[in-house]
Amino acid sequence: EVQLLESGGGLVQPGGSLRLSCAASGFTFNNYGMSWVRQAPGKGPEWIAGISGSGGNTYYGDSMGGRFTISRDNSKDTLYLQVRSLRADDTAVYYCAKETQAVGGTRDYWGQGTLVTVSS
Amino acid sequence: EFVLTQSPGTLSLSPGERATLSCRASQSVRINSLAWYQQKRGQAPRLLIFGASSRATGIPDRFSGSGSGTDFTLTISRLEPEDFAVYYCQQYGTGVTFGQGTRLEIK
Numbered sequence: 001e002v003q004l005l006e007s008g009g010g011l012v013q014p015g016g017s018l019r020l021s022c023a024a025s026g027f028t029f030n031n032y033g034m035s036w037v038r039q040a041p042g043k044g045p046e047w048i049a050g051i052s053g054s055g056g057n058t059y060y061g062d063s064m065g066g067r068f069t070i071s072r073d074n075s076k077d078t079l080y081l082q083v084r085s086l087r088a089d090d091t092a093v094y095y096c097a098k099e100t101q102a103v104g105g106t107r108d109y110w111g112q113g114t115l116v117t118v119s120s
Numbered sequence: 121e122f123v124l125t126q127s128p129g130t131l132s133l134s135p136g137e138r139a140t141l142s143c144r145a146s147q148s149v150r151i152n153s154l155a156w157y158q159q160k161r162g163q164a165p166r167l168l169i170f171g172a173s174s175r176a177t178g179i180p181d182r183f184s185g186s187g188s189g190t191d192f193t194l195t196i197s198r199l200e201p202e203d204f205a206v207y208y209c210q211q212y213g214t215g216v217t218f219g220q221g222t223r224l225e226i227k
Contacts, residue, residue: 043220044208044219044220045157045165045210045218046218047215047216047217061215061216062215097164100170100176104212104215105153105170106155106176106210106212107167108176110165110166111164112164113164
């Protein structure tokens with residue numbers, strides 16, 4: 001059974017940084033691209049970034065502004081998202097998701113999400 | 121900027137009825153790279169349809185997708201109680217963009 005378990009969310013002050021983690025199990029991790037998607041309260045999902053199975057290629061959403069870095073450690077079956085210079089509008093549930101096929105396509109498995117709240 | 125506009129914002133129907141949800145793109149979706157997701161309260165989205173009309177693994181055949189170019193439709197032929205949720209379309213032909221969602225509620 002595919003499982004994705006995010007961690008690292010919480011309350012962060014504006015201007016702060018955060019690293020989110022996603023532990024994967026139930027599939028051959030390095031065979032699949034992975035993505036981070038976030039969802040602000042009452043809004044639709046927003047794709048942040050994706051990474052190829054090897055980790056050699058990364059892709060970012062147009063509106064992400066260079067404050068996000070996606071990475072992975074295939075020896076630990078873990079996906080990461082580093083977020084810098086956090087703002088109030090970064091408040092959202094952050095999901096990691098397994099790409100169905102190519103990175104930037106569709107996502108067939110999602111974690112339960114981790115809530116990031118940016119507030120002073 | 122690629123924009124997906126879903127309509128209606130809220131759809132009120134009864135179990136057993138047919139639901140028709142619309143997704144209109146601001147420009148043509150390349151190679152019909154259009155997906156639909158279902159999201160229930162407190163849960164992550166669930167992939168229903170990809171490639172505009174192909175059902176994902178385990179999705180019941182009462183769910184069907186159609187359309188091409190800029191106009192796409194998700195149809196649920198006979199609503200079951202578990203189908204009442206929020207539905208999002210997503211294009212992946214030019215970057216990745218999600219719509220704002222259609223809430224399907226019990227009438």
